[in-house]
Amino acid sequence: MPDSFEKVREILAAGVGSVFSGAVLGCWRNGQQAFLGSAGTTAFHDVTALPGHPVVVASVQPDTVFDLASLTKPLATLPVLLSLGASGHLDLDGSIGARLPVVRGTSWETVTTIQLLAHVSGMPAWYPFAAELLAAQGEIVAGTTQARDWVLSRIASLPAASNPGSVCTYSDPGFILLAALAEAAGGTTLDRLFAQRVALPLGLRQTFFVRHVSGQAEVAPVPQSRIAATEICPTRRRCLQGEVHDDNAWVLGGVSGHAGLFSTAGEVARICLALRDAWLGDQRFLLPALARRALSCEATPPGSTRRIGLDTPSPHGSMAGDLAPTGTVGHLGFTGTSFWMDPGTGNLVVLLTNRVHPERARIGIQAFRPLLHDACWQALNDAVR
Numbered sequence: 001m002p003d004s005f006e007k008v009r010e011i012l013a014a015g016v017g018s019v020f021s022g023a024v025l026g027c028w029r030n031g032q033q034a035f036l037g038s039a040g041t042t043a044f045h046d047v048t049a050l051p052g053h054p055v056v057v058a059s060v061q062p063d064t065v066f067d068l069a070s071l072t073k074p075l076a077t078l079p080v081l082l083s084l085g086a087s088g089h090l091d092l093d094g095s096i097g098a099r100l101p102v103v104r105g106t107s108w109e110t111v112t113t114i115q116l117l118a119h120v121s122g123m124p125a126w127y128p129f130a131a132e133l134l135a136a137q138g139e140i141v142a143g144t145t146q147a148r149d150w151v152l153s154r155i156a157s158l159p160a161a162s163n164p165g166s167v168c169t170y171s172d173p174g175f176i177l178l179a180a181l182a183e184a185a186g187g188t189t190l191d192r193l194f195a196q197r198v199a200l201p202l203g204l205r206q207t208f209f210v211r212h213v214s215g216q217a218e219v220a221p222v223p224q225s226r227i228a229a230t231e232i233c234p235t236r237r238r239c240l241q242g243e244v245h246d247d248n249a250w251v252l253g254g255v256s257g258h259a260g261l262f263s264t265a266g267e268v269a270r271i272c273l274a275l276r277d278a279w280l281g282d283q284r285f286l287l288p289a290l291a292r293r294a295l296s297c298e299a300t301p302p303g304s305t306r307r308i309g310l311d312t313p314s315p316h317g318s319m320a321g322d323l324a325p326t327g328t329v330g331h332l333g334f335t336g337t338s339f340w341m342d343p344g345t346g347n348l349v350v351l352l353t354n355r356v357h358p359e360r361a362r363i364g365i366q367a368f369r370p371l372l373h374d375a376c377w378q379a380l381n382d383a384v385r
Helices: 005-013 069-086 113-117 127-137 146-158 172-186 190-203 247-251 267-278 288-295 364-383
Strands: 020-028 032-040 261-263 331-332 337-342 347-353
Touching: 005 020, 005 032, 005 364, 020 267, 020 364, 032 267, 032 364, 069 113, 069 172, 069 247, 069 267, 069 288, 069 331, 069 337, 113 172, 113 331, 127 146, 127 172, 127 247, 146 172, 146 247, 146 261, 190 267, 261 267, 267 288, 267 337, 347 364
Parallel strands: none
Antiparallel strands: 020 032, 020 347, 331 337, 337 347
8 A cells, every 4th residue: 555655754854954953743634643753863963062061862753852932822822821711710802901910001901812812912023032131130030030020021111013903913022921911810830830721631741841940941851862952052052952942931931921832743733633622612621612713714813824822824835835724723933843733624734843953044944844744735635535
């Protein structure tokens, strides 16, 4: 019988060296695993590490853990907030000023949770919080309460890029604010809320945040050899492996609404498919009405590809490929991670790479992603013919 994923394997293997040091790819059809493959190593052998910060090079396996970067937004922040909404701890359509004193009296007071999730709050795209804070106070401030409070106050003082609801501007600061909102509503930190409300009910054992306190990373709950390395970080002056890549998330202690989550391809899929199950009416994880709202393809605002915590393929030149089914939702992560899912069929593609290793200037992923995804969609279709 022909191997419908033969081309997928070839493309994945060809990416090693030119696009990333290692990758894991998983494909699910109708919610069932159809393919799970890995290629490469957790780091390049010739990467120089600073004394005291060794880089472990091992073959990438299907359960290798990757820094998910912005996949934190749909896989941690979104389900935590939907869960808080379902339990009555948070009004998703209410103004965030009701929960966050830091924004009261600012232009952000009347912005809603849903507007922040959909990137239509008017919040700017990005701000160099880490660079500004570290220049003033040094690395020791990273991961302290002082750093967190400073970042939130700085966000509250940012000028609006547009009127709420009028324009979609993909915003990291907006999701940093959402993490603070979740913590105020849930009564504990985002990583603990994720553990209680997402990881525990879904049986996730390899999806986690790595905390940083006063500039020092805690030990990750899996061996370093099972974690893909990311960048030789200019700020921290070492190759990162088992600590968050995003500098703003690092300053916030490794736990943030926009970045910080680590996981495997299989557990990323479990969260995605749990959202889909709720969309179909399963009430064990989330209320179906809330899942349907998140997975809806109704534009917010018209012309935007962004949805509530999720994205949809661009009309032209999408990273999801030209063959992505109508109704597909997903997200990209800066480190080279992504997932794309068709809720109607349960077809799902999860790609985890470390394309920023050893430096973020590597851009081969831009041509690689659509090529690989088209091969995956084709293989998933061929499997039923």
